[in-house]
Amino acid sequence: MTTKQYGTWVLTALILLAGIGCATKGPEFKEQVKYALDLYYAGEKAREAGNPEAAASSFRRSLEVSPRPIVHLQLAHVLMDLGQFEEAGKHLELALAGNPEYDKARVAQEQLKAKITVVERIGQPEKKQESLQPFPYMPSAQVKREAPKPVSAPAPAVQEPTLTPDQQKEIDALMARAQKALDENNPNEAIEAHKACVEIAPKHSKFHYYLANLYLKQGDLERAHFEYRQALDLNPGLAGAYNNLGVTYENMGRVEDAMAAYQEAIRVGDHTDSYYNLGVLLEKRGKWEDALKNYRIYLERDSGSSWAESARKQIRALERALY
8 A cells, every 4th residue: 555545545534533423423412402492492481480590590501501692691681680680791791792793682781780770779669569470571670560451451442343242242252261361370371362352353452452461461572562553553542552562662672662652651641650660761861850750740640559669769869869
């Protein structure tokens, strides 16, 4: 065998060995990716179920297998919910290190700064006790939501098309089904029932509004936004829809749109909760006098709730800062 032939044989052997190595490693790598994704989805489900500790654990384990920017971002959101701001900031930095163009991570950094500022100034506000679970992924712990009550919410002010007796009977059955599903903590079943109501009565704004509330409660922001807009196209005077649309925009990081929605809720219906929500955003923007005015109006309207005590704390803090 010549030197050239020997060299060719060695090169061929090395290529074959490399191929065998890749063939062995390939399935393991795919399994690792799948495992990381399964952990990520488990974290999402835990967060949706209101278990941030379990969510944080799943996201951390996913990062150990595959450190992706989106997982760092989701873990940061959970850590913010838990009040672990320093670690949340580190994961947002890691998300941006992996993807410098990650706008959602930059928005989350601004939200984190706002949370830290509020906590340093007045501490964590009390949580409002509601019969239904609170909306997940709230960008500000201080946002006072209008609780989604798809069965008992007030009727819209505009005159809507009359339903036939058969349609009304079917609607009543679907609404009862939705309420039962909510009582049993089955939001997906309630959503399906309200989607059926929308199909029967697409020109009735209240059914779009109820459906949007459920989507918002589930964190499905795009669908919530669409249904609120549908409700408002049919009934521009539905102040509660403007308020909850503002909450949706806050979750999306669209602060200017959120402020406009709260202002519209006040304009068309003098919506009490929107004064509070607008005050929160104005305070974050450094417009303390305007924020103070809105908090005071809210307190005059709703002085007995746990959120009223939070408003009092913020009013005292702003008065000390301004005067």
